Amino acid sequence: MKNRNRRTVFLGLCATLTFVWAAIYQFDVPAQELAWLLAYCVAGVLLIALLAALGVGLVLASRYLWRRISREPQSDSASAE
Numbered sequence: 001m002k003n004r005n006r007r008t009v010f011l012g013l014c015a016t017l018t019f020v021w022a023a024i025y026q027f028d029v030p031a032q033e034l035a036w037l038l039a040y041c042v043a044g045v046l047l048i049a050l051l052a053a054l055g056v057g058l059v060l061a062s063r064y065l066w067r068r069i070s071r072e073p074q075s076d077s078a079s080a081e
Contacts, residue, residue: 023029 020034023034024031
């Protein structure tokens with residue numbers, strides 16, 4: 001399974017490099033503009049990953065607190081009713 005993942009990453013990288021080459025040399029897109037687009041894409045992916053990590057942290061923290069609250073013994077007033 002590892003070789004399959006490596007092959008997929010390799011083929012994706014080759015396709016990306018081919019598209020970049022074609023944009024620069026075949027369609028006369030400035031290389032600096034493509035570099036800025038790459039920087040924006042990387043920043044966007046990192047932002048999404050950060051938001052996902054914060055979401056996971058909130059879910060784990062809420063589960064921890066919920067379990068902690070549910071394990072606490074009931075007070076005397078609650079058991080008297």
